Amino acid sequence: xxxxxxxxxxxxxxxxxxxxxxxxxxxxxxxxxxxxxxxxxxxxxxxxxxxxxxxxxxxxxxxxxxxxxxxxxxxxxxxxxxxxxxxxxxxxxxxxxxxxxxxxxxxxxxxxxxxxxxxxxxxxxxxxxxxxxxxxxxxxxxxxxxxxxxxxxxxxxxxxxxxxxxxxxxxxxxxxxxxxxxxxxxxxxxxxxxxxxxxxxxxxxxxxxxxxxxxxxxxxxxxxxxxxxxxxxxxxxxxxxxxxxxxxxxxxxxxxxxxxxxxxxxxxxxxxxxxxxxxxxxxxxxxxxxxxxxxxxxxxxxxx
Amino acid sequence: xxxxxxxxxxxxxxxxxxxxxxxxxxxxxxxxxxxxxxxxxxxxxxxxxxxxxxxxxxxxxxxxxxxxxxxxxxxxxxxxxxxxxxxxxxxxxxxxxxxxxxxxxxxxxxxxxxxxxxxxxxxxxxxxxxxxxxxxxxxxxxxxxxxxxxxxxxxxxxxxxxxxxxxxxxxxxxxxxxxxxxxxxxxxxxxxxxxxxxxxxxxxxxxxxxxxxxxxxxxxxxxxxxxxxxxxxxxxxxxxxxxxxxxxxxxxxxxxxxxxxxxxxxxxxxxxxxxxxxxxxxxxxxxxxxxxxxxxxxxxxxxxxxxxxxxxxxxxxxxxxxxx
Numbered sequence: 001x002x003x004x005x006x007x008x009x010x011x012x013x014x015x016x017x018x019x020x021x022x023x024x025x026x027x028x029x030x031x032x033x034x035x036x037x038x039x040x041x042x043x044x045x046x047x048x049x050x051x052x053x054x055x056x057x058x059x060x061x062x063x064x065x066x067x068x069x070x071x072x073x074x075x076x077x078x079x080x081x082x083x084x085x086x087x088x089x090x091x092x093x094x095x096x097x098x099x100x101x102x103x104x105x106x107x108x109x110x111x112x113x114x115x116x117x118x119x120x121x122x123x124x125x126x127x128x129x130x131x132x133x134x135x136x137x138x139x140x141x142x143x144x145x146x147x148x149x150x151x152x153x154x155x156x157x158x159x160x161x162x163x164x165x166x167x168x169x170x171x172x173x174x175x176x177x178x179x180x181x182x183x184x185x186x187x188x189x190x191x192x193x194x195x196x197x198x199x200x201x202x203x204x205x206x207x208x209x210x211x212x213x214x215x216x217x218x219x220x221x222x223x224x225x226x227x228x229x230x231x232x233x234x235x236x237x238x239x240x241x242x243x244x245x246x247x248x249x250x251x252x253x254x255x256x257x258x259x260x261x262x263x264x265x266x267x268x269x270x271x272x273x274x275x276x277x278x279x280x281x282x283x284x285x286x287x288x289x290x291x292x293x294x295x296x297x298x299x300x301x302x303x304x
Numbered sequence: 305x306x307x308x309x310x311x312x313x314x315x316x317x318x319x320x321x322x323x324x325x326x327x328x329x330x331x332x333x334x335x336x337x338x339x340x341x342x343x344x345x346x347x348x349x350x351x352x353x354x355x356x357x358x359x360x361x362x363x364x365x366x367x368x369x370x371x372x373x374x375x376x377x378x379x380x381x382x383x384x385x386x387x388x389x390x391x392x393x394x395x396x397x398x399x400x401x402x403x404x405x406x407x408x409x410x411x412x413x414x415x416x417x418x419x420x421x422x423x424x425x426x427x428x429x430x431x432x433x434x435x436x437x438x439x440x441x442x443x444x445x446x447x448x449x450x451x452x453x454x455x456x457x458x459x460x461x462x463x464x465x466x467x468x469x470x471x472x473x474x475x476x477x478x479x480x481x482x483x484x485x486x487x488x489x490x491x492x493x494x495x496x497x498x499x500x501x502x503x504x505x506x507x508x509x510x511x512x513x514x515x516x517x518x519x520x521x522x523x524x525x526x527x528x529x530x531x532x533x534x535x536x537x538x539x540x541x542x543x544x545x546x547x548x549x550x551x552x553x554x555x556x557x558x559x560x561x562x563x564x565x566x567x568x569x570x571x572x573x574x575x576x577x578x579x580x581x582x583x584x585x586x587x588x589x590x591x592x593x594x595x596x597x598x599x600x601x602x603x604x605x606x607x608x609x610x611x612x613x614x615x616x617x618x619x620x621x622x623x624x625x626x627x628x
Contacts, residue, residue: 129619197508198619204626208619212612270524277523285612291529295509298516302572 001159002069002200004028004091006084006288007076008036008059010126011100013134015073017047018167020055024165028066030088037061037143039132049135051168063087071160072097073120074110078267081109089113096152098144098160103185103267103277116152118160120144121180124169141170145177178224179232185272186220186235191242192253193269193289196296198200199254203247206239212285213239216269219283223276253293260300265293308474310377312400316344316353316367318435319408320383321443324348325355327477328363333474336374337367338396345369347440357435357445359479371396379471380424381406382414384468386591389414397421404463406471408451410576411591412496413598415456425463426456427471428488430495433480442484450481454488490549490600497537499551500593501530503577504613507587508620512572530556533609537596540610543603577617584624589617 001024005016005091008031020027029045040059042301047053049244060066076084085097098118099106111117123140144161146152146302154175174180190213195205196284206213224231242249256263270290276283309332313324328335333537339345348367355361368374369495377400384392387574405418406427415426432449453471455462462468468484475482478615485491502513505526519525534552540547582585593614600607 194616194619197616199623200619200626204622205619208622209615212615215608215612274523284608287523288529288532288609288612291524291526292505292509294524295505295511295516295526297511302512302514 001069001163002026002067002241003071003073003160004030004066004069004088006030006074006088006097007080009033009041009075009077010128010134011122011124012073012075013045013128014047014051014124014126014136015100015164015169016057017045017051017053017055017134018169019163020045020057021024021053021167022163024152025167027055028069028091029057029059030061030063030066030084031059032061032130034061035131036128039130043132046133047126047136048129048133050139051136062173063091066091068093068095070095071156072114073160074099074101074106076101078103078106078264079262081106081295085110085114096156098152098157100142101267102188102264104181104271105267108149111147111150114157115150117147117148117150118144118152118157119147119177119181121184123179123184139170141172143172143177143180145174148178162250165290176229178227178229182220182224182227182229183232183235183238185268186217186224186231187238187242188251189220189269189272189286189289190214190217190235190239192251193265193286193293194249194273195254195267196257196263196293197289199257201248201250201254203243203249206243210239216285216289218285219281220272223272223279223281224281226276257293257296263293263298265290265297269293306402308333308378308470310334310336310375311379311474312338312371312374312377312403314338314380314396315340315384315388316348316440317383317385317624318437318443319431321353321437322355322367322379322433322435322445323381323408323475325353325361325363325443325445326359326480327474328365328472329355329361330478335363335365336377336390337365338374339367339369342369344440351441354442355445356438356442358448359445361479370511371399374399376400377403379404379406379474381398381408381505382418383408385409386414386588387586390417391420393418400424404467404471406453407456409591410499410588411595412492413595414591419461420510425460426440427453427462427468428456428492429453430488430492448481450483451475452483452485452488452491454485454492487545489546493537493541493546494548494550494552494555496592496596497534497541497548498555499575500537500596500610500613501533501552502556502591502615503575503587504589505530505533505588506575507577507595508582508613508616510578510581512574513579514558514572516561518560521628522577529609533613536607536609540596540600540603540605540607543605544599581617581620586621587617589614593609593617
């Protein structure tokens with residue numbers, strides 16, 4: 001089968017490389033970052049760190065050069081979802097696309113462009129060390145399943161999960177992927193959104209504003225309940241566990257803020273608030289945090 | 305209380321210097337200044353304090369770092385930032401037994417720190433005037449906007465309205481602008497609620513007070529948060545029986561609709577709290593947003609926006625202490 005990775009940054013590279021180890025899967029990757037694409041085509045895609053191997057895959061910075069594929073995995077930053085889907089829609093005229101992006105709202109956008117959609121939640125992390133090379137920082141489980149708004153078949157999900165797991169990227173296919181997704185996004189609302197504003201690492205944020213983290217998380221829990229989603233884990237326990245194992249870790253949104261990069265706030269606190277507001281479940285704190293992170297991004301345009 | 309002949313200003317930053325320079329230049333007033341640095345006291349004693357800009361004055365003063373060297377006074381004006389009030393008051397604890405103490409800090413509630421250190425009658429106050437401190441002996445008077453004063457609590461917690469009118473007359477006679485109120489709380493709360501939202505949101509988002517603060521068209525426009533936070537503050541004021549003198553949201557919209565001070569440019573005021581955050585110096589949030597949070601707790605009202613912004617600013621202050 002043919003699989004196309006849409007957005008071959010750190011997360012996309014982890015998926016592409018593990019699938020690239022299989023003889024029965026032809027892997028394509030779309031990414032506008034030409035140096036990375038050229039290096040992959042010349043030297044192969046190399047993983048270091050927790051994984052250590054190099055595979056040959058087909059990378060392209062022009063989506064028109066990619067043939068039709070049965071399955072896609074979109075791993076771009078959420079603010080690029082629409083632009084990316086506009087470029088690759090022709091590849092999936094009869095295909096299913098799986099989002100392994102952060103936050104909520106991507107699947108709805110993807111559904112505007114392709115016939116079938118898979119909702120995914122992923123925990124492995126990595127970072128690009130040089131063009132063509134990705135360091136896998138941590139391994140972890142990926143959970144996928146049909147997106148209820150425009151579902152892929154369970155068989156498609158099973159097939160993708162089976163291939164990923166066989167390639168060494170542990171993936172589970174389940175009937176209702178929403179519990180995993182909401183568990184992660186609620187955790188991220190509490191850890192990322194607040195850290196972006198206090199500029200504190202996760203563990204110290206837990207000491208300073210733990211009750212605010214709870215208040216933010218509980219708004220998300222209320223939205224999940226209104227949707228009829230059963231959470232996979234208690235977000236409060238995840239926040240406390242994060243304090244134990246990642247005390248000085250700076251959540252990715254704080255890293256974005258420090259580098260003055262546009263954040264994924266629209267999909268995290270902003271996404272949860274918008275879903276809640278649509279359901280009549282107000283999320284004033286998530287809305288406030290989202291508005292303030294947007295204002296922070298705006299402030300970078302005021303400085304000389 | 306007796307006629308005001310001798311005045312002591314505590315702290316000679318920009319606001320303190322404006323008070324010393326104006327009131328101290330009156331021929332019938334003996335002006336003393338309590339400062340923190342020996343060199344500051346020496347400079348003031350040798351050269352006096354010069355005011356330029358909106359006024360052109362020089363005041364002769366007696367300055368010291370030791371309150372016992374300043375003798376008895378009739379009126380003490382504490383002109384430090386809120387963050388220095390506690391240290392200043394504990395320094396003159398036991399002194400000035402015949403004086404009333406006037407406050408002029410941002411926010412609300414610093415009077416409590418004075419009461420914990422003595423039984424002086426207290427005048428509450430707030431100021432809109434501004435100046436730029438050019439040196440220990442020179443201040444430039446920039447904005448000739450008023451200072452508002454009024455009684456703190458009920459007599460004998462305060463010196464009585466007649467005495468407060470005397471202070472008002474003294475300040476106006478010196479060339480500064482002062483208005484006394486029989487009940488200061490309506491104006492105090494209006495400014496407090498305005499400052500609480502604009503200062504903390506600005507501090508956390510690194511955004512000067514710009515027209516974005518009044519935008520409400522889209523859900524993600526910052527004005528929604530500003531408006532909701534101010535509405536929360538107004539409800540807390542009402543629960544304390546305070547009818548505001550101005551609507552803080554209208555104050556916000558009016559401020560950002562003004563042009564900049566240089567003609568055509570966009571109004572973009574860098575609030576004092578944002579300035580503090582940019583210089584990593586501790587903010588006055590405990591006496592601005594913190595005082596609203598405490599006021600909400602006193603009447604059993606929820607204050608989620610004020611608590612959130614208060615905690616975020618405290619978290620931000622904490623972040624300066626983290627080593628990379």
